[in-house]
Amino acid sequence: MSTELTGAEITVRCLQKEGVDYVFGYPGGAVLYIYDELFKQDKVKHILVRHEQAALHAADGYARSGNKVGVALVTSGPGVTNAVTGIATAYMDSIPLVVISGQVPTPAIGLDAFQEVDTVGITRPCVKHNFLVKDVDELANTIKKAFYIASTGRPGPVLVDIPKDVSQQKAHFAYPEKISMRSYNPVTKGHSGQIKKAAQLILGARRPMIYTGGGVILSDAAAKLGDLVRTLGFPCTNTLMGLGGYPATDRQFVGMLGMHGTYEANMAMQHCDVLIAIGARFDDRVIGNPKHFYNEDRKIIHIDIDPSSISKRVKVDVPIVGSIPDVLEALLKLLKTGKDSPDHSALDAWWAQIDSWRARDCLKYDRASAIIKPQRVIETLYKVTKGAAFITSDVGQHQMWAAQFYKFDQPRRWINSGGLGTMGFGLPAAMGVQFANPKGTVACVTGEASIQMCIQELSTCKQYGLPLKIINLNNRYMGMVRQWQEFFHGNRYAESYMDALPNFVKLAESYGHVGMKIEQPGDVEGALKEAFKLKDRLVFMDFITDQTENVFPMVPGGKGLSEMILV
Amino acid sequence: MRHIISLLMENEAGALSRVAGLFSSRGYNIESLTVAATEDPTLSRMTLVTAGSDDVIEQITKQLNKLIEVVKVVDLSDGNHIERELMLIKVRAIGNDREEIKRMADIFRGRIIDVTDRSYTIELTGTGAKLDAFIEAMEPSAILETVRTGASGIGRGERILKP
């Protein structure tokens, strides 16, 4: 007879079996047995954050950059409610996470016990799936299912709620090697007839456009996408979530599209006759007003793993449900072995049109400014890091400038909260990125408002010696809010001014880090170089930037893609 | 357009709330919803009546399919099917009305399942339209209480919903 293990031991053994190296968490009463078991072993390392939201963002950054399931551990009640923002952030961007939460003992459930919340109920709308484990015999199986569900199909966070008594009770432990669920069978292969139709449409295109999103990154399809784009000679655009899916320095890349996309990307998107959408979902920040999008006639091919993403906001002509690498491979095979090729003269004319849009130079800004321009900081950051850094960001103008001016040539380098738009994401996500890439250069581009939403994590960074570089674009405004107020609310800057800011240099120093304040445009490059030389220190760089700078181009809410406000 | 959607799902705590939650969070409407375990106690069968444009119905079925515990979804309105709903209706029945109400129940193939000297409780099954018609046929002030289950549906002939 094999010996029986407690639920807490089983939990930790499951994590070991899954090859989990880091768990990001915060202890509390309901998870004490689990913490006890973590303490007794050293395979799974626990990273103590300073707020549960950060545990989730760190696990999330770890997953996004490292292509592994991120794991977080939180206690019941407030532990869970603090984690919800992070869970929803991961859910909106389809990030594979397993969240283990403590729950009050089963006999106390429903009695408004101390630190009881209906975790499964609260998180239901923002997880791919969740479980409440009431029987210790089900625990190992449930954790296996959680990893399986989180990482397959369209990925997402899965939560496992473990009541304290279940973590104490004993059961025989056997971790299933494989799992199959009759109710969950994610498709992989695309329909071959549909792929043929797509190939025909592609070959007949005169003004084609390839538009790709986070799905390409999540499914590791960047190499195949590159092959497709180059084989066809078509223009390619990425969404905010898809940056790095196609090399930004390549001529066929027309920039990011959407609300703050480039003029050329948005115009090409609007005026193409065949659109190939891959792992993207036509959301409101990407195509603007769908009615306006319909003003032009075009055929749409849509490749996605999630059938519900297809024809949700925009009707498509050739839906292909399947895993992107598989579908692209099949499509490439057809295109490469067939004797037809796209109409080159039409394509040349289309490129000439795109180049004329490009010549509009929509991302220009005043390079001679006597005040630090935020765009300049990002451009210099790109130069100093040779485009090889992992960049996380918070939410606001700085996020858009980072997306526009840092040219991502590789996937999983650009880490931001695109779907939920969570301020506070950047710093803890960067911690996770650094754990997943211990040798990588990791920078967090943030604003003075966003950084204060998870600033406590400077302490975590100190504890684990994370040499992050924080690029604070300090405009003393919630810049993105101020921009909307300037454009749409008659310059009434209601509550968007950041008053009573801390001295960020001293703040960083008090956490044991290096702080720098940069006020002159001429100092930007030198300061960045100096900071990145400090390989083993976290450097908080407070750039005092132009308060009035706005993000252009901009497609105002409710407007069409070609109705951009330009500089 | 009205649609009647049938689904098989794992008979697990919480599965029902996932379906209900999906409808409320995405703003779909539910006209009725019935659910109970099947002959295989690990599975529940649910019938949902909803209304929406073709696009909305397409999204509803896709979103339902996406729920991890849902095994199969079928839009019964896509083909031949049968729907039935059960109604229990309590009506005031005094004097001459008693005979009249009993006759009406017979016409609708209802059964009187509880009797007092002032009321009848009638059990009636049929399509929703038939139950509506019965209610129409009653004097409004005579209706004391109605309970309806919402529609249950099944495909005709060889149309079978199995895991």
Ligand SMILES: Cc1ncc(C[n+]2csc(CCOP(=O)(O)OP(=O)(O)O)c2C)c(N)n1
């Ligand atoms: C948690 C959260 N609260 C509010 C918002 C709304 N919001 C979007 S951008 C923004 C301002 C961000 O200011 P800052 O971090 O200084 O960046 P900037 O836009 O100035 O670059 C706000 C308040 C949000 N995205 N997230």
